[in-house]
Structure formats: structure tokens, C-alpha cells
Amino acid sequence: MKEDSYDFQEFLEDYTETSSDKEIRIINAAINIFSEKGFESTRTREIAERAGVAEGTIFRYFPTKDAILERMVPLLIRVMMPRISEPIDRIIRAHEADSVEDIWFDILIDRIKMIRDNGRFIKSVLPELIHRAPLLHQFQTSILPMIEQYIEKIVEYGKARGELDSALSSRLVMQQMLGFILSYSMFGGSEKRNTEHDIREFLQYAMKGWSGSCKP
Amino acid sequence: MKEDSYDFQEFLEDYTETSSDKEIRIINAAINIFSEKGFESTRTREIAERAGVAEGTIFRYFPTKDAILERMVPLLIRVMMPRISEPIDRIIRAHEADSVEDIWFDILIDRIKMIRDNGRFIKSVLPELIHRAPLLHQFQTSILPMIEQYIEKIVEYGKARGELDSALSSRLVMQQMLGFILSYSMFGGSEKRNTEHDIREFLQYAMKGWSGSCKP
């Protein structure tokens, strides 16, 4: 039942514009407890205790308990955005050097690492969005189109290099990539597997299917 | 905010051994409200109202509110089990007739249909398992090995027919299949897409990658 606490302190300082130490301590505590027991089962008293502040202090920074969660969503978006755009931008920089397979390898490694590193943060926010349509919508409309757009870029790049079938739709590729990341993070990653090997294996079969030419 | 109610009445009568009409009406109401607002935000009063019974009646059949959820998990397992085993058994019956691709097509069609048909049921139970390790474990240990075992069977069958690469691991196939179903149900299925076409498209590329021989 008892899990260790993770410290997002420094991390949060980079992503919030607040200078208040207390506010960050409150969010930090909330992330940890939400991820353990979920939003509804978490008591504001508990957040205060773990943050080392008085319960009243929470309500100086957040009008309601709900507001803590609402504040986390844009924060999660801000954390994920650069983790999505940076690797793709790396590709554009090293444009002609790499094969599409190598590009995807780097992206998948990075994405699975991100989910592991920020697992607690993601687990504290995402499950609560299921029954909160406005927050879910906020999240989806800022993250999904961005991913879509970047995947499209890579697919076009791969087609231009002749590495991908010209009829291949980027929607299908996105589906496959999201699917792999999802199922790997949910089921595959729990055991001590060799992630790099698993990704290579997945990509070799996927690329063979997606390639225009046939190299057996 | 307001969603229609679905009636699992008949459906539940097949899967519970209870003969009590009231108990089924309570579970039916609980499924609907849990799926709309989540377990913690649901009031027992509300369940009673929608079930058309008094609040006290709930506690004649369930010692606590938690027990309603706990009762749902084996129920969900019982619903999913035959939906997983039946299509595979169909394959074994029509053993030499179909190609692996056609078999998988039927399975994916069936699985995505199942998620759509039982979406409300699944949505009412699964999100609550995230922070309830014992229930999650109960669910995982009864569903996952079964899927694993059946996928393995099909992969062996495909290898024997020479349709699949002999080095292909069934773990990878399961990951891909789960991934497709997950991401399709979460993101792809919301728009009015042609599901059969999408599945065919996915399978054609996947099979091309997984095949031992090379037929361009």
C-alpha cells in the first residue's frame, strides 16, 4: 500500500511560472498521492501533511480541491510537448543521415523512457480525465494533433527516401506506434525485459510490412 | 453530462447465478452511473433511485458500496471469457479452411465490436482497477494468460501453414494486436470510420511484415 514519494520539485520549478515554494510543494505532494489512491480518495489534509503546510494554505493557492487537478493538466501538457517535438526536430536537423527505422527507434526509446520517468505524474492525471470531458478534451486537442502532424512528416520523409510504401497512410502508422507504446507500457514493461531489443524486433517486422520494395 | 441508460438486465441474468431481480437491477444501475461519473463520485442514493429500490435494499444484497464493484469484476471476466475463447474455437473447428489473415480479421472485428457493445460496462469497471491492486491482479491473471495462450495457438497454426515467419514470437503478435485494439478503441473508433476497411488495411501491412516468404 505504501509507496515511496518521488520529488518533482526541481522539475516543477522549470514548468510552472510560480515562484512560490509552497505551491510547488503542494502540487508535488498531490501528484504523489493522486497516483497512489486517485483523486477522489485523496484528502486535502493528507496533501497538506505530505507537503508540510497547513491545510488552509492549500486553499490560499487553489480555490478548490478540483483546481489542483485542473492546474496539473496544462502542466502535463507542457511536460509532454517538448518531449514530443524535440526528437522530431532532431531528425529534421540530421535530415539525410538516418534511415526511417533508426529515427523511429530513437523516438520509441525516448517515448517509453518518458512514460517510465513520468509514470507517477501521468498516472495521477490521466485516469481522472476519463470522467471529466472538458479536461480530457483539453488534453486530446493539444497532444493528438501534434503527434499526428509529426508522424505525417516522418512518413512523407520515408516515402521520399523510398523506404515506405507510397500507399501507406500516416493514420495507420500512428495507430501502430501508439498501440505499441500503450501495450508495451501497460503490459510488456513490467518484467525486466530488454527494451531496445523489443523495439528493434517490433520495428524490423513493422518496417518489412510498410516498405514499398521487398527485401527478404 | 446526461447520458442515456443502457439495459444490461437480460444480459446480466445470463451471467449471474442470482435469481433476485432487485440485485440485478442494482448492478445494472451501478454500471450505468459508474461509467458516467466514476465509482467514488457515485452516491448509493443515486444507485437506489435509478434501480427503483430503496437505499436500504442495496445493503441487503451488498455489505458495502465497495462490494458492488468487487462483484462486477468476476462478472466482467465472465463476460469477456467466452468472447475470447469462442472465436478461437471456431478456428479450431474450421481448421484447414481459412488463412491466418482471415482468422485474425474475424477476431479483430469481433473484439472491437465487443468493446463497443460493452463499452459502458468496461468503462465502469476498468478505470477503478487502476488504484485497486488486488482487483486489477484478479482481472489480469484471468484474462491475459488466456489471450496469450490463444494467440500462441494461432501463431503456431500460421507457422505450420508457412504463412508466418518461423522466428516470429507470439509475444510480439499479442502486443501488436492488443495495441491495435486499444488505440483503435480509444482514438480511431470515435469518428464514423469503416472499421472493416481499417482492419483489412492494418492486417495487410502486418501480415506482409510477419510473413516468412516475400510476395510483393
Place this chain on the structure above:
DNA sequence: ATAATGAGTGAGTGGTCACTCATTTTTCAA
């Protein structure tokens, strides 16, 4: 030295909610 400020506090409050139980209604065997 004194006053003003406001972040911080935590006991208190009003409302909510899961669960109880005394009472009423239904069931059904004799």
C-alpha cells in the same frame, strides 16, 4: 520604534454520505 501588511495557520463548520434499524409490506405454507 512603531505601524502596516499579508502569508500562513488550524480549530471549527456546515453539509454530505455510507450505512443502520425500527417499522411496514410481501410472501407463502398450513
Place this chain on the structure above:
DNA sequence: TTGAAAAATGAGTGACCACTCACTCATTAT
């Protein structure tokens, strides 16, 4: 028809919890 047991009821209850507010006190301004 009757009466005893079982089922159903819903007002009541105590515990709990998000949020409030009167007060403290360190810091800054005068």
C-alpha cells in the same frame, strides 16, 4: 384465512471532509 418469516423501506445517525475565518507573527515600510 392466517400468521410467521422474509423482504423492503426510508428516516435517522455518526463519521468524515472540503472549505472558512479569526488570529498569529515575521517582514517590510514609515
